[in-house]
Amino acid sequence: MKRVHVVAAVIEGDVDRRHHQILLARRPSHLHQGGKWEFPGGKVEPSESVLPALQRELKEELNIEVTRAEPLIKISHDYPDKKVLLDVWKVTQFNGSPEGLEGQEIRWVRKSQLGDYEFPAANVPIVTAAQLPRRYVISPEIGASLDTYLDQLKTTVESGAELIQLRAKSASQPQWEAIRRCVRELKNRYGVQVLVNSDIAGVDASEFDGIHLTSRDLQAMRRRPEGIRWLSTSCHSSEQIAIAERLGVDFVTLSPVFATSSHPDAECLGKVDFTKLVEDAKVPVYALGGLHAGHLDWCLQSGAQGVAAITGLWGKSMQ
Incomplete structure (x- = not known):
């Protein structure tokens, strides 16, 4: 046929x-x-x-x-x-x-x-x-100052971010209380959508717009969680994308496209392999790893939904 x-x-x-x-x-x-x-x-x-x-x-x-x-x-x-x-x-x-x-x-x-x-x-x-927007912003760890982290979160949203993943895995319970208050305010004012990383223990995901699964949690999950708006996941291969599709995820990040300082020894996909994996995928794919807003045009030509990044987008203008 x-x-x-x-x-x-x-x-x-x-x-x-x-x-x-x-x-x-x-x-x-x-x-x-x-x-x-x-x-x-x-x-x-x-x-x-x-x-x-x-x-x-x-x-x-x-x-x-x-x-x-x-x-x-x-x-x-x-x-x-x-x-x-x-x-x-x-x-x-x-x-x-x-x-x-x-x-x-x-x-x-x-x-x-x-x-x-x-x-x-x-x-x-x-x-x-x-x-989904063209940019998927991923937060860094809190670092030495919670106030600085919250200021950067506000700046990111005020500058146009529509979709953010929180990865503050090292945050204490009091720090998470402050982050939740800030997120509620930003959602009410700007309508930003916020997902929480599945590696964060003790956080009620129902308070957010969805969950972003680590590749490890993706492989362990047997059915899609109920009652969430978005389910996304990290993928690094065609096999993981296939697992994500069977689980019913809404979108994935595919990485690393290029070398990153956080994972210097990781094998990079490069432009050719990334494009081929996106072509075969049946869900929207964000490019991740060594990318910034300037890579957006290339991402779109490769068939990706857009670009995902931490340092390349966090605290930056989305325009």
Whole structure:
């Protein structure tokens, strides 16, 4: 059965810091997966490049002209009666006002509400990718000063961070109380999402937006924890990515891409192997290890969700 190459668009509308909107379309009832919601797009014609195909499809379907778009995620999926390759792009600028030229219903939906809509099975990782930012900030250890750590956490969020993993494994109980108070304030004010590393003992993960599993905890876990928004994990190989996918994680970090001072003896993936692992993954992947915000364009071209880092992002502007 030939795999159908489909291009799809995650189209962002007017946004503010807390309420991003995405344009959805409902598939006509007589089509494959009819009645479900999807991200607009269509088939890539033979010998047609992906971006021109995206521009053509969105002009034909929605009467908009795409002026800025970037790769988001590629997903291969096998239905019982159809095989598809979804080549998904994030559209951030366009001219015109979207309208359903083919009679399809369209609707602007907040990112936080995407989970309330029924999508074809192949779209599930796309829904996740649409809700995740390009930068995944990982905190360092507290160090000598809790006040400095909290100031840096505030600066990171105030400068635009949307997703943070807390790794303060050496924190005492009183220090964690102060961190929790700070996180609650930042979440209320900025809507930042905060995950806690699974290596931290004695912390109630339900107070946060999710859990980031170490690769060791990933291998030991048999089922996805209930009642959490996000589950992510650290991966270093295709085997670990496969385990993560079976567990039902939402996204992974893949490392180390390049050499790091914290793990100088670790074998690095490098650009070629990293890109190949991302291509085969069925969940969004953040690049980690020896990276900073300046690597973002390369990460996107490699098919990654974005860049994850400690020193490369902590306390830095997200713009």
